[in-house]
Amino acid sequence: MSKKKIIDFNEEFSSIQDSISPLSSGLSRVNRMNKENLEEIERLEKEISNLFSKSNLQQNEIFNPKTNHIDINIRIYSKEYFKNISDELEKQLLSDVNNRADLIPPLTKLDIIISVVIGLVGTIVDLFLVKVPKDINYLKKYQQGGSPFTEWLRTLGIDENGKLNDFFQLLEEKCKVNFDASTTKGFPDYANQVNGFYPKTHRMMNLGHDPLFGLIFGLIDMFNGSTTLIDSKGIIHCIPNEKYQDFPMDNKMFAPLIWLGHILSDVCTKMGIPIPGWGFTQLLQFESFGENSKKIADITRWMYLEGYDMRHLLTMSTVPAVIEMCTKMYLKFTLSKDEFSSPIYMRELQSIQNDIRLEKMIFIAHSVAVSGNVGKIMMYYGNPLTFNFSEWLAFAKQSVQMLLIQLRDSTGEKIVRNRTGIDEEWKNIMNMK
Template sequence: MQNSLDKYYDISLNNKDIKELNKTQFENSKKVTSQYELDNVEKIICWITGLSAGLVDAFFVTNYKNLSTENVTKIKDNLHLKDTGSINNAVDNRIKNLFSQAKISELEQKFKVPYDASSSKNLSDYVSGLNPKTHRIQSLGHDPILGFYYGIRDILSGQFTAIDNAGDLITQSITGNNAIGMNLFKAIALQFGHLCSDISTPAGLPIPFMSQLLRLKEGNVEGFSYNRLIKNMYAKGYNFNHLLSMSVPALIIEVLTRLSYFVYSLSKGLSFKESIPINKVKLDKLLFNSYLIASGCNGVKMIATNGNIFAFNPVLWAGTLRYGFTEFKRYLKNEKEVERHKYVFEIYKQNEAELDVSIEENIKYYKQNNVG
């Protein structure tokens, strides 16, 4: 009798049960792992956005055909960023026309700062290399970001902080400065006003943090120290205006990728909230691949111009590193498998809870009806 009932108590799984269980587990896992993977449509989105940004950079920011194949260390007119690309020219002209010459003169008089010396003529300590063409990249107060530290500090202290040709940081007091004793808020306003007075000048403002490269003391490029190379780049137009034009391809990637993600997510039946293109795992992967493709195009552009530094677009490479670092962290944490494991076990726990409730209800039913 016992043997005849064994089949009713046998809870082992046959091959069909195992296949069904594996299929269910795969489908449940796919709901999580799919956000770490790109389907064919999403891969096409990456290629379209990445190539679009890369081509815009190659032909419109600085057209590779207009860039000399000689190194920027050469002193030649054709090694200037002027007229190298339609986007670069449009951005540069727009910024240089923000203020008229009369308005620039008015701003310069109104927002005088102690760190604006264009040469060492009236300084107590000589700063080698300081001249009207490159004084803004040497004077740390002119940095669009760091200037709100160094510049404000110089204003409040009545001093001038600069980097000389040797890469040394020189700080000295400026006599006759009227800003000493000024409160912080007025110093911030003075700093902002002075940067505005410089942004529309022919040389413009330096790229944020670029001045810190002047402190590199080891190494050279074709006999040019890094210090001299950076100053030469700035004098030839590699400035804040150019940074904005180099940001256009990155803007194309950000806008097209996020918009495509939003539309495609809605088309797959996701809710509006789930489709919002902010802080999503798959969106980060899309952006990384798009930036990687665009950076690859920029690399080809540099090869085509024999390594001309003006062909280099740091904004695209920075985007690749930013999203690449995020992807690398997820890889190290094995986030995909961790989340899959967590999701599947949550389902198992939910099923177990439902089964417990069902058993309790059956026991309650049998007791109430005196069954067994």
């Protein structure tokens, strides 16, 4: 009785041999075709040699793109000839594949003109609407008119006698905070250590009154019973207040709302509240400027005292608002409608290019507007109140946006672009007759 084999090697080898046989036949066929191709190339080379001879030209003088000169050692249609062509094609293809030039779509002449015009419109708004916070006799010899819009904003929230209306008075009464000391009398033990702190400057120096960072410093002061401020010499103080050490638990739960209500009650007062982050400018104790040796901290404090507050920030914000609104309206009316029959990836690529086009136009408009603001400062004899904080902030933001566009990952865009290029070339080949 014969034993049954677990693995029948004869059968396995037989199947492998059967699969190798057609592969061997295929290789033989490829070698035969390769030999025929070489013979055909040699035949073509002989024909070209005859053409060179009839034309009295040297057949061995072939331009070598690697060395950028005539190479007498390369025969046309030889292996070296095709290798050189292959290398150059590879370099060209790699260059085309990795090229980023057309990934940032260029603006048309009309786009550029419109962007410049919009920037000039922003400059006009800056000159005739923003102006300076209020009427001022700058340097006691230049009479300069204030902004009519800021003047109107100053009438909101108060009655004819300049008192807060009922709503803001209610907020003022119900939302009292421990860090709201307006003079050094609130912390007599530190009175000699704090410089330049008085009713008109206390909101600027007191970090709890900052409309942005005040939520952090204000809550810390409310929980700790302290006052955090930066005085006129750039010294940071965190002063404890014994009266408010035991902060009620109910007030702690509603501390953010109490802080917000207190800030709102101060918005419509005579001095208002400072621009976000403006209190930190007291740290800028840099070299003095001008005839009176004013430091940056001194200048920014003077600007706040002359009405450079949140209300004027709203007025200054009209310039970037007009620029972005006009640019987006123009782009909306000039965009081509999406073809729903086109592939999704093409529509997404078009959307990316439209967004980049918008960002470039806004950047140009802001560039013109900040240039106009520089001109405005010169027209006002260097008055720092003409500095449009909102517009320069928008310009800085847009500059960062343009940098991010340059550094973005554009792999997907390259793939779509290259696929489109291949399709177009293939159509051209198919249309050749």
